Amino acid sequence: MIPTLYILFLMVPIYWLASMSLKTNGEITGGFSLWPRSPTLANYKVIFTDPSWYHGYINSIIYVVMNTAISLAVALPAAYAFSRYRFLGDKHLFFWLFTNRMAPPAVFVLPFFQLYSAFGLIDTHIAVAIAHCLFNVPLAVWILEGFMSGVPREIDETAYIDGYSFPRFFFRIFTPLIASGIGVTAFFCFMFSWVELLLARTLTTVNAKPIAAVMTRTVSASGMDWGVLAAAGILTIVPGALVIWFVRNYIAKGFALGRV
Amino acid sequence: MKPWNNKAWLFTIPTLVLVAFSAVIPLMTVVNYAFQDTFGNNVFTWVGLDWFRKILHSERFLAALIRNLAFSAIILAIEIPLGVLIALRMPKKGIGVPICLVLMSLPLLVPFNVVGTIWQVFGRNDIGLLGASLKGLGIDYNYVSDPIDAWGTVIAMDVWHWTSLVVLLCYAGLASIPDAYYQAAQIDGASAWAKFRYIQLPKLSRVLTIAVLLRFMDSFMIYTEPFVVTGGGPGNATTFLSIDLVKMAIGEFNIGPAAAMSLVYFLIILLVSWVFYTVMTRHDD
Numbered sequence: 001m002i003p004t005l006y007i008l009f010l011m012v013p014i015y016w017l018a019s020m021s022l023k024t025n026g027e028i029t030g031g032f033s034l035w036p037r038s039p040t041l042a043n044y045k046v047i048f049t050d051p052s053w054y055h056g057y058i059n060s061i062i063y064v065v066m067n068t069a070i071s072l073a074v075a076l077p078a079a080y081a082f083s084r085y086r087f088l089g090d091k092h093l094f095f096w097l098f099t100n101r102m103a104p105p106a107v108f109v110l111p112f113f114q115l116y117s118a119f120g121l122i123d124t125h126i127a128v129a130i131a132h133c134l135f136n137v138p139l140a141v142w143i144l145e146g147f148m149s150g151v152p153r154e155i156d157e158t159a160y161i162d163g164y165s166f167p168r169f170f171f172r173i174f175t176p177l178i179a180s181g182i183g184v185t186a187f188f189c190f191m192f193s194w195v196e197l198l199l200a201r202t203l204t205t206v207n208a209k210p211i212a213a214v215m216t217r218t219v220s221a222s223g224m225d226w227g228v229l230a231a232a233g234i235l236t237i238v239p240g241a242l243v244i245w246f247v248r249n250y251i252a253k254g255f256a257l258g259r260v
Numbered sequence: 261m262k263p264w265n266n267k268a269w270l271f272t273i274p275t276l277v278l279v280a281f282s283a284v285i286p287l288m289t290v291v292n293y294a295f296q297d298t299f300g301n302n303v304f305t306w307v308g309l310d311w312f313r314k315i316l317h318s319e320r321f322l323a324a325l326i327r328n329l330a331f332s333a334i335i336l337a338i339e340i341p342l343g344v345l346i347a348l349r350m351p352k353k354g355i356g357v358p359i360c361l362v363l364m365s366l367p368l369l370v371p372f373n374v375v376g377t378i379w380q381v382f383g384r385n386d387i388g389l390l391g392a393s394l395k396g397l398g399i400d401y402n403y404v405s406d407p408i409d410a411w412g413t414v415i416a417m418d419v420w421h422w423t424s425l426v427v428l429l430c431y432a433g434l435a436s437i438p439d440a441y442y443q444a445a446q447i448d449g450a451s452a453w454a455k456f457r458y459i460q461l462p463k464l465s466r467v468l469t470i471a472v473l474l475r476f477m478d479s480f481m482i483y484t485e486p487f488v489v490t491g492g493g494p495g496n497a498t499t500f501l502s503i504d505l506v507k508m509a510i511g512e513f514n515i516g517p518a519a520a521m522s523l524v525y526f527l528i529i530l531l532v533s534w535v536f537y538t539v540m541t542r543h544d545d
Binding site: 001002003006007009010011012013014016017020028029031032034070073074075077078080081082084085086087088090093095097098099100101102103104105106107108110111112114115130131133134137138141191194195196197198211212215216226229230232233236237240241243244245248249 | 262263264265266267268269270271272274275276278279281282283285286287289290293342345346349350351358360361362363364365366367368369370371372373374377378379381382386387388389390392420423424427477481483484501502505506509515518519521522525526529530533534537
């Protein structure tokens, strides 16, 4: 009962966005109507036929996928180190990683811009992917460490006795054991990189401009283009919804095993 | 007990390099700004702790800080109990599980500015479903001019946006409780409340601490969503720390005070989070 009411509460604004995306601007601003009176796909057509719109989606997807891949690649060995060994300053390092999620981005964007221009990275997908690592890598290390700690250490030792080298052990035996953890981590990296706007907008101008930044274009002299904005909004939910559909079985199971 | 091995550091190097690249230089630059004044042309003069003194005595900063603390407290007071309650009542198996998970995750996947846009239109009392319904019920609601309505809208928006994160964490925490605990409780004839208080709540303490921590950090740094909906208004009613900071840094180009404010802001988050982290890892090895 309570979950149903809650889902209803979640769906109403999304329904409103979907219904707006099927209306003309005249109908949206003309007054209140619960259903679109004459549903039209014109708003979606604008997005799919205008390169500056659909390139926004492509740009976002490129840097989000890059970020997810990089975050996982660097977080896996680090999480293994934290879960299997104690070393000088391990707890301090773990907490320091964590502090990178706490910097209010507003003022930090200026030096960010200077840093990335010094390396000639402005307006590239890799710049946004690397910048988003600032908050995604600590989260990835944190989640993966929990999953890895759930795998008994005897498995490592047996593999070494059987003559496995470390890389072979890690990729052939260990990685499959924490597959669901990797799925959950990938989902979280995808989600946080997908919704972040401030850094992505600061580091890009034209060629790597994210969709969320393209959307601010709909404010023009002739007023807001609400219909196109709503259609673009609906389309920003689709990729994430697809990702969660694919990892849905891992989420509950994964969290249960993990530290989080 | 984990073996001691300092070579494990080698495994953390890629992570360290990548995070430090984006973290250390910007942080040092902000520290630099915070102790200097500039009139443009890259000429900087040392001003010591002046900006910090100014910030800590500024009523504008204190007002934004109090507003933000109140906002975070309200958010936590609503989202945490609500999230636990929903997680407790969610189906445990069957087709309902993936449906609930997917539908509940949708708000989490909406870009921040789109969240703001949705609520901005949704709440308008001429063309939005929420605003128009409230008006239809005879409630005088206008988030553009009434501070209380603006707060209500921003809070409802955050509850809509983030409660699912708490639900997902708690659902997973509950799923990890072995059946044996419940069987023992059944034999003892424990009430539903006793089961919650003595089995579920203790097992949830860890995920709950993390949920509280994440929600605290994010709500304390909230920027895009309220900015899109209310722009910090009416007046300064919903000007939270981040909104004030951006006004100062970009609108008024007061880099020095803005940098000092960022550091104070960062230290507050760090301090609160450190307390949570210490509590959280208290029982670890």
